[in-house]
Amino acid sequence: xxxxxxxxDEVVRNYDLIRVRQAGTEAGExxxxxxMCLSKDQKSIIVDDANCLKVKDVGKTDVLKKILSKIxxxxxxxALYDCSYVSKESVKEDLVFILSAPETASLKSKMVYASSxxxxxxxxxxxxFEWQINEPTDRDVSCLVEKLGGKDxxxxxxxxxx
Amino acid sequence: MGAEQEINSGRSYYIDTTxxxxxxxxxxxxxxxxNGMIEDWNAFQAIIDHIYSKHIKSEPSLHPVLMSEAPxxxxxxxxxxxxxxxEHYNIPAFFLCKTAVLTAFANGRATGLVLDSGATHxxxxxxxxxxxxxxxxxxSPLAGDFITMQCRELFQEMxxxxxxxxxxxxxxxxxxxxxxxxxxxxxxxxxxxxxxxYMCNEVIQDFQASVLQVSDSPxxxxxxxxxxxxxxxxxSGYSTDYGAERLRIPEGLFDPSNVKGLSGNTxxxxxxxxxxxxxxCDIDIRPGLYGSVIxxxxxxxxxxxxxxxxxxxxxxxxxSMRLKLIACNSSIERRFxxxxxxxxxxxxxxxxxxxxxxxxxxxxxxxxxxRKCP
Numbered sequence: 001x002x003x004x005x006x007x008x009d010e011v012v013r014n015y016d017l018i019r020v021r022q023a024g025t026e027a028g029e030x031x032x033x034x035x036m037c038l039s040k041d042q043k044s045i046i047v048d049d050a051n052c053l054k055v056k057d058v059g060k061t062d063v064l065k066k067i068l069s070k071i072x073x074x075x076x077x078x079a080l081y082d083c084s085y086v087s088k089e090s091v092k093e094d095l096v097f098i099l100s101a102p103e104t105a106s107l108k109s110k111m112v113y114a115s116s117x118x119x120x121x122x123x124x125x126x127x128x129f130e131w132q133i134n135e136p137t138d139r140d141v142s143c144l145v146e147k148l149g150g151k152d153x154x155x156x157x158x159x160x161x162x
Numbered sequence: 163m164g165a166e167q168e169i170n171s172g173r174s175y176y177i178d179t180t181x182x183x184x185x186x187x188x189x190x191x192x193x194x195x196x197n198g199m200i201e202d203w204n205a206f207q208a209i210i211d212h213i214y215s216k217h218i219k220s221e222p223s224l225h226p227v228l229m230s231e232a233p234x235x236x237x238x239x240x241x242x243x244x245x246x247x248x249e250h251y252n253i254p255a256f257f258l259c260k261t262a263v264l265t266a267f268a269n270g271r272a273t274g275l276v277l278d279s280g281a282t283h284x285x286x287x288x289x290x291x292x293x294x295x296x297x298x299x300x301x302s303p304l305a306g307d308f309i310t311m312q313c314r315e316l317f318q319e320m321x322x323x324x325x326x327x328x329x330x331x332x333x334x335x336x337x338x339x340x341x342x343x344x345x346x347x348x349x350x351x352x353x354x355x356x357x358x359x360y361m362c363n364e365v366i367q368d369f370q371a372s373v374l375q376v377s378d379s380p381x382x383x384x385x386x387x388x389x390x391x392x393x394x395x396x397x398s399g400y401s402t403d404y405g406a407e408r409l410r411i412p413e414g415l416f417d418p419s420n421v422k423g424l425s426g427n428t429x430x431x432x433x434x435x436x437x438x439x440x441x442x443c444d445i446d447i448r449p450g451l452y453g454s455v456i457x458x459x460x461x462x463x464x465x466x467x468x469x470x471x472x473x474x475x476x477x478x479x480x481x482s483m484r485l486k487l488i489a490c491n492s493s494i495e496r497r498f499x500x501x502x503x504x505x506x507x508x509x510x511x512x513x514x515x516x517x518x519x520x521x522x523x524x525x526x527x528x529x530x531x532x533r534k535c536p
Contacts, residue, residue, distance in 0.1 A: 002516065003510055003513055003516070005510075006512065041511075099272065101271065102270070103270070105270065107506065108506050110267070110268065110270030111267050111270075111503055111506040111507065112506070112510065114267040114270050114271055117272045117292070118272070118291055118292050132271060132273060132450070132453075132454070134269075134270055134271065134488075137486075146449060146484065
C-alpha cells in the first residue's frame with residue numbers, strides 16, 4: 001500500500017551516481033552518503049543536498065559517526081549509505097538503504113515516510129541491505145553490523161574491527 | 163455498537179453511545195462484527211446511515227471513503243463491502259487498508275510485528291515492507307472480554323452484585339464491606355438479557371481498567387498477598403479493597419495454564435502469540451520483527467502489560483536477538499492508531515490518485531479491490 005508520493009528524477013540520477021563507479025571520477029568526489037527528504041509541498045521525494053557527503057568529506061576516521069550526524073534526530077529522512085566493510089572473504093562496498101523516522105518527529109511525517117518507502121525502493125533496484133532507525137539506540141554500529149550479516153560475516157566496518 | 167428492536171414489519175435500530183444507554187423494552191444488543199469481520203450487513207448499513215445523517219451530515223456521494231479492515235478479512239467480504247459502497251451509497255472513491263499496516267506506518271515503521279489486543283481477541287500480525295504476512299498471523303481469544311468474564315466470576319465468588327447505574331435511583335453511603343443500600347428506579351421497562359448484560363459489563367470494565375494490574379513476573383501467591391490494595395466502589399455503593407485479585411485475574415492473559423475451561427493450553431498466552439507469529443516468518447526477517455514489536459489496542463493499557471510482555475519476550479526470544487517494544491503513551495493513540503494512520507493517509511495530496519474511483523469500479527467490477535488494495 002503506497003501513499004502516491006512521486007520520486008524526483010534527481011533522486012534516480014543520484015542513485016546511479018552512488019551505485020556505479022563512474023569512469024573518470026576521482027575517488028574523493030564519489031558520493032558516500034545520499035540523503036533524501038520530502039519536498040516542501042509534500043508531493044515528491046527530493047535530494048537533501050545539505051546533508052549529502054562525498055568520500056573526501058568523510059575521511060578515514062569516525063566515518064559512521066560523521067554519517068549519522070548528517071541524519072537529523074528530530075525529522076524523518078531516507079538515506080543511501082555506501083558502506084565499506086571487511087567480510088571473511090574480501091573487502092566489500094555495499095549500499096545500505098536507511099529509513100530514519102525518529103519517535104520525536106511528527107506523526108504525519110512518520111506516516112508519509114513509512115508509506116512512501118516502497119515506492120522509493122522500487123526506483124532503486126538491486127538494494128540488498130536496509131536499516132530502520134527509530135530511536136537513539138538504533139544509531140549504533142552494532143545495529144548496522146547486524147543488518148550486514150552479523151558478527152560472523154563482518155570483520156571490520158569502515159576500518160574499525162567489530 | 164448498535165441496539166435493535168424486533169417490530170412486526172421490520173427492525174429498527176438504536177445506534178450510538180447515548181441512545182444505547184436508554185433502557186427500552188424488547189431491545190437486544192448486537193454488534194455487526196464477528197471475528198473482526200462484518201457479519202450482520204443490515205446492522206452495518208444502519209450504522210453507516212446513522213453516521214452520514216447524524217455525524218457527517220452530508221451526502222455519501224460527495225466524499226471518498228477510506229476504510230480499515232482486519233488483516234484476515236476474506237476476499238468475499240471485501241468484494242461485498244466494495245459493492246455496497248459503490249452501488250448503494252454511490253460513494254465517489256474508495257480504499258481499503260489493513261489495520262496492522264496503518265498502525266505500523268503511524269509509528270514510522272514499514273516493518274514490524276503488530277500486537278493488537280482489544281476486546282474480542284489478541285492478534286500478532288507481522289508486517290514487512292508495508293505488507294501483511296498472512297501466514298504469520300496468530301490469534302488468541304484471550305483479550306478484554308475474557309478479563310471481563312474472569313472479573314464476573316470473581317464478583318460471583320465474592321457475592322458482589324454488579325448493579326448497573328441505569329437501575330439505581332439513589333444510594334446511601336455504607337461502611338466498607340457492608341451490603342449496599344440502594345433504591346431501584348421504578349417504572350423500568352422490561353429490558354432484554356443481552357442489554358442488561360452489556361450494562362453490567364460496562365461496570366466491570368471500569369473496574370478492570372482502574373483496579374487490575376499485570377504482575378511483572380509470573381504470578382506468585384506470596385508476592386501477590388503483599389500487593390498494595392486498591393479501593394473500588396460499585397455504582398450500588400458497595401465498596402471494598404482488592405489485593406491479590408488485582409494480579410491474579412490478568413495473569414490469565416500471559417499464563418493461561420490455570421484458567422478453567424482452556425485445558426491448560428499455554429500456547430494462547432500473549433508472549434507465545436508473539437513468538438509463534440515471528441517463528442512462522444522467514445528467518446531473515448525475524449530480527450526486523452523482534453526489533454519492532456508495536457503494541458496497540460485498548461486491552462494493552464492494563465497497568466503493567468507492556469513491562470510483562472517485554473520480560474516474556476526477552477526470555478522467549480533467541481538470546482542474541484535485539485528486542486524492542488513500541489507502545490504509545492497516549493491512550494487515544496493506543497486505541498485508535500489505525501484510525502489515525504488512515505486519516506493521515508486519506509488526507510495526503512498524493513494519495514488522491516490511489517483511490518478506486520467510481521469509474522474504475524464500473525469498468526473493473528468489485529474485483530478491483532483485490533488489485534488496488536493489496
